Amino acid sequence: MNRFLRKFTKYIIIVFVTVSISFFAIFKYYQKHPFKYVYKTVFLGDSRIEYLYKNANNLGCYSEGLKYTYYKILALNKYKKLKTIYLGLSHHSFSGYFNEYLTNEMEVLPRYFVITPKPMQMFNEYHFLNLHFLFKKQFKLAWKSIISENNFIEGHFSYPFKSQVSIKKSQQRIKQQFYLKNGDLQPFSKEQIQYLNVIKYYCRDNNIRLIVINTPVYESYYENIPQNYKQIYEQNTRDLEVIDMSHFLLNKTDFLPDGDHISFTAYKKCTVYLDSIVQLNK
Secondary structure, eight states: OHHHHHHHHHHHHHHHHHHHHHHHHHHHHHHSOGGGSOOSEEEEOSHHHHTTOOSTTBOOOTTOOHHHHHHHHHHHTTTSOOOEEEEEOOGGGGBGGGHHHHHOHHHHHHHHGGGSSSHHHHGGGSOHHHHHHHHHHHHHHHHHHHHOSSOGGGOSOOSOOOOOOOHHHHHHHHHHHHBOTTSOBOOBOHHHHHHHHHHHHHHHHTTOEEEEEEOOOOHHHHHTSOHHHHHHHHHHHTTSEEEEOTTSOOOGGGBOTTSSSBOHHHHHHHHHHHHHHHHHTO
8 A cells, every 4th residue: 555655656756746837837838828929010920020020019920810810909909909910812822722721620729729709619529539638738838938038929930941933833832822732723711701701800899000011022932923913912802901011122132932931032132112101100
């Protein structure tokens, strides 16, 4: 019995220490979390925005669908202080290709878990092992935040890209984003369109100025965007203010090989330009 008690006590101590460290890490993580700050102006969107503008109010995050952008807006406007949102919205944002990032919840959800509506109800949607995975991802995010010198709100752009656009890889990117494997045109994402409308209505109801940024792409990438996608983009943004930066950059060295993300050199140009835009819109 004593041997059992010693083992049991040892096990309890290990669990207690592990849980304590985890809670400490997550506590430190949320001290750096953007939603503890009050903003008047924010930049939101996926990696195209994340790489576009280096400023403390850039909360863009790779592979972010508009559903999660909407959750961010709700969290950021908790105290009704938001005045202006710059939303990264590109032609690929309307593609069914994006649905993977909206439905692959166990990869995406940990980033947004604290701002997802009624998170406790969401437990019912996952098996126990998936919950384990969820909290493991939360702990990794927390630990990364503790050891990082950067504040969470500064986004993920922390390393210079030195490669340049490749026509071949740009064409592959077009196929990935706008076409199915059989060569048919990728259907539009109904959920992306739905949440764009939800964001529009929320901003109107809360007196928030919504400004869309069509981010830079390489010229051959733009030329190969299917016409249907150019039309759906125009249809869904005609009632919004749009800053069209799609042709803002012209040099090969301004882009990564895929042609739809910008290089380290280019983001400096874009930051200077957008700083001037933000000043004008204050």
